[in-house]
Amino acid sequence: MNKTISINLSGLLFNLEEGAYEQLAAYLKRLRGHFSVSEGRDEIIGDIESRIAELFTERLKQKQVILEVDVAEVIAILGQPEEYLDTEEEAESVKAQSESAQATGPRRLFRSADDGVLGGVCSGIGHYFGIDPIWLRVAFLVAFFFAGSGPVIYLILWIAIPRAVTTAEKLQMKGEPVTISNIERNIKEEIERAQKAAGEFTRRVRNSDRGRIGSFVSELFWSLNRLLNKLVKLLGRSLGVFLLLLGSLCLFIWFAVILGSGSFISINGERLGMTMPGLLDTTFSEPWHITMFMIGLALVTLSPILAMMLGGTRLLISRRFSFKWPARVNGMLFLLGLAFCLIPSVMLTRNFSSQARIIESVVQEEFGNDTLRVRVSPDSEVKLRHSLKMDEWKFYFNEDNPFITGIVKVSIAPTTDNSLSVKAERSAYGASKKEAFATAGNIQFFARKSGNTLTLHPYFKVKQGDKWRKQEIEFDIALPQGMYIFLEPTVGRLIEDVELDTETGSHHEITGHYWRSGKNGLECTDCYPTAES
């Protein structure tokens, strides 16, 4: 059993035995090589192909497939190029002089649309200098990041450099005579075209009356098909470029965040003077947990970036390069990273298994009928450049000493007791009750009553060296019935819970008013009942 190959010669379809095909391809290759410098090479080859088609047709009256013998006979009739080499050379001597000089001599700069990505600028320049265009593409991408000059230069070159359209121009661009690979490509294209349009061509031959219309329609479809293919290709390549650009950008950010000094990290518009490990150090207790988590985080975030760049590269590389293994390795890296992140995280939850509360009395005294004023200390805002705010906690990173603060909470409720009491309730988590107690005890706060005024510092501070264990502090103010309280506006954001008499003033701001402690809660004494209803 022999394999046959279909080829298209002058619009006719022939089935050739594999050996016959190779023989013919080699012959045509030699012919093309021979005529490479002469004008009208394609026409001459076309004529010869046409003649070959004719001779094949004669031989196909008794059989279906062209054999090696047939090809040998046809080649004998047409002759080897060497046999008419003299004629050609002499006749074309004048022309050949200039053109052969171009074939081996200096190259000319053209855009190469055949193997280009966008307009073939890089590819053309690559041909001119004999370098791989990928480096030029990288250079253009890099130029895009620095001052964005890449696209501008590219556009100018795109407009300025002509596209290599004819074969001669393509050869001049490459600065080499017609090579084997060149012709192989031509033959391959020929085969593909024959296979695709086989139906149309046979139809065209059979209905020679309608041949012209038929061929026109098929040409039209063929052109449309090609156009569509080109568009899809272009879209794919654009997407590829986009993915590569995005991937590069992400990679840049990745480097800055994972390995950089941290000044690139910006959360809520605040730049942090800290590194990623520095941030983790506020919470993770063991150094190796931090290392492990960092590796995991690096892998988990790097993996999608690599996937993006792999995808982009795949779209740009026309050759069928296998991306199966890189993609698999990338996927494994992601899973490994996930595991690396998970292990320290699970271990971290142990540090939050026990909670402890320490309640102590700050104020406990008879208060008569006076008004208690509550305010925050005047110089209370911690002003440090680098901080990270998360919920009610603030992480400050002051050079080497990160420290953690949090907003204190205030709750107010009436009491049936006769004495005013302010209690501070500190709480924290830990791996054990003991640890949690120690951490809660380390919470530093400020609350002082002088005269009728209770001054609170709005932030508590976690002791230096302590990790973040969800430390909290709440001041519970118990107000004897009949007593008045006035909350300054600055206290507003600290208020967690106030027991209000629902009939009076529940619509009003709590701060800036005088409240009296009543049976059902705090009653507003200077609010107009209908003011906001």
Next chain:
Amino acid sequence: MNLENTKAQMRKGVLEFCILSVLSNGDAYTNDIISKLKEARLIVVEGTLYPLLTRLKNTGLLQYRWEESSSGPPRKYYSLTDYGKTVLAELRTTWDELVASVEQTQQNIKQS
């Protein structure tokens, strides 16, 4: 000196002239031209002709038209252009002169 080469050079020199002559009898399809030239033993392999025809066409001596063929691809029918006819006339004169010169030299050799 390569004898075969000289022979080929001589044949080649008159080949274009002969192609034009063949076509002066009327339009011809490539194969007709080939068979006539083969008969006259001017060419051995067909391939020689195609580049010649293309060049003559490109220099404006020949023109061609396509005609459908019942047994194969469409065929090129070549014919002389007006310019081709003038060139042919000139070549004929040159040829006659050349033949005369050759005969004269041959005679001189015989006489000496």
